[in-house]
Amino acid sequence: MKNEKYKILLVDDDETLCSLLSEFLQEEGFEVETLHSGNAATERLLQSDEFDTVVLDIMMPGMSGLDVLRSVRAKRQVPILMLTGRGDDIDRIVGLEMGADDYLGKPCNPRELSARIKAIIRRTENSLGNGAAGKTIVHALLHGIELDTGTRTAVVNNTTLPLTSAEFNALSLLMERAGQTITKQDMTQEVLNRPLEAYDRAMDVHISRIRQKLSSQGINDVIKSIRGVGYQMLTEQQPTQSDD
């Protein structure tokens, strides 16, 4: 973790909640800025790169969290954590598909929120190569995918894949252990830095996004779903097959 404070943008239309949460997160060692509308948040994020993580509430009057996500993701790679009404599965999945890094049901225990934010930051940290304790930089080449964990890029046909940090982590994990099956539990822990929950589809959505992005470059069926267990990246010797 770096020495200066991490900066978080907190977007929620409930102003009281925002001020309470920012008080809490400041106590946890973050620097917090709050905004109360989708429009303001979009504007702020597009003009500035100073935030380490954005905490974005989905349910907002006017421009919703999903709208913000859509317009920001197109231009910025900043990690975004969505706050969803608990049980609004569709929103969570849609949020993830649009490039959110993780989600958290609301209301939640703020300690859980702080833990999630830290998990996301650690992931980004590792990605930047500083503070990746004992992690060597991996250059992998498999199925025509060139992976560099130093620069955190995946290149296919000389095109850099636009991967979110969660997607990049998942892809590098799969490539590192090509030929092995990685359980969903392990993947969630390794990639999202948190335990798998019941009805937790975050990992599935990240994988399906990676597949889409690979497929757009003509690489199909290299990530296999092992039913009831997890995922596996095929080695180049294994016959590719689509089973899902």
Add this chain to the structure above:
Amino acid sequence: MAKFSTLLASTYHKIGFKRLFWRVFIWFWLSSLLVMFATSFVIISKYSSEDYTKRYSNDVLTQAERIVWRYEQTLIPHANRSIKLKNWINKKENRRGHLMSMLIMDDTNQRIYHYRFNKVKPEDRLEYSVLGPSGRSYLVFSKKPQAPRIYTQLMYRFQSLQFVFIFFASALVSALLSWSITRPLNYLGSFSRHYANKQEVAPLPRALLTRGDEVADLAQDIEFMINKTHAAATAQQQLLHDVSHELRAPLARLQVSAALIEQKSPDSRHVKQIHNDCLRIDQLIQQILDYSKLEQGNPAQEPCSINALCEQVIKNMAVTYPNIPVTFKADNKAQLNGYPEALLQAFDNIIGNACKYSSDGQSVDISVHNRENSIVVSVRDHGPGVDESEMAKLLQPFYRAGNKMHTNGFGLGLSIALKAINKHQGELRMSTPDGGGLLVEIILPQDTLA
């Protein structure tokens, strides 16, 4: 066999003796009988009226006078005088059956003519006197005019073509009449059932609403009632939805406030209590939302794979209850059209309960199999089981086994499951299997839902 008996029952329901057709038919018949009765009665009373008696006497006298004239003008040998006279009269009257029963005697008490008069009792006789052309007077006896017996009148009508005609006509008219009444009623019935099952308001056809008769009034009332009900249900949904969302905002703030206090004094018991209760309120809100969401009409049914749904639930149970081994027997043909989310909730709650009440290492056995026209999902645990007397109560919202306030659960899980299953016209059965524990069976009909 069972199929046959249900077919029989439904057929009886359609054409049983309580149906409108039979009522119309029977009323029609009763009225026909009444008309026949009345007609016969009128005919009979005509026979006994004075007017009739007078005419009858006239007829008798006319005939008697003719006979007497003939008798006096032509000498007929005594032996077959009566027959001769009869033949003559017959010719004269020119049609049979117009001979009236009578007895004519001259002034010396000699019978000069009689026709069917031997059996007439003395009290049924009328007596006249007739003068012949010679001035001799004759005694004439005739029968009192008698009404034919009512039942002979009736029988006569019953055996006629009229009867057959009335029978067919009344059956036809009853059928048409009852059909014209029952068709819109049946339509209204299915319309109401459709609403009850789907909670979708469709407009009634204008033709039905503007018929101008009582059926149209009924249709308007039903439409009004359904709209009212729907408005009430929608308002209730909206209220639940709004209330739960409104509750969530202060709840979220409360949690953050508690966490702030926790930062100042990390080991506060009270803050832990607040956190636990916040979590509980949140779960309750979630369950109420789930419960009310099931009430809403679902737009469309989708094909559901029961196996896939069960597997999804089992996968998640492995995360939540890692120490409960779960066995699963699938059935490849277990497909139906329904609402996957609702089914997932039902399975999740039922399998979740089975895992919750099992101790570590006690297995939960789940099987899916096809029966005739239905899919049965059985969930069996080896936990403490449930008292027979409690099983039905468990399905009521907010009821918990032993009616104790558990620290986990609100007693909504099974109610939600039941609601989801009812949405598929299925049933939920609980029983105690051999060897203890609890067996829950979910029976889902496979044919497309009404």
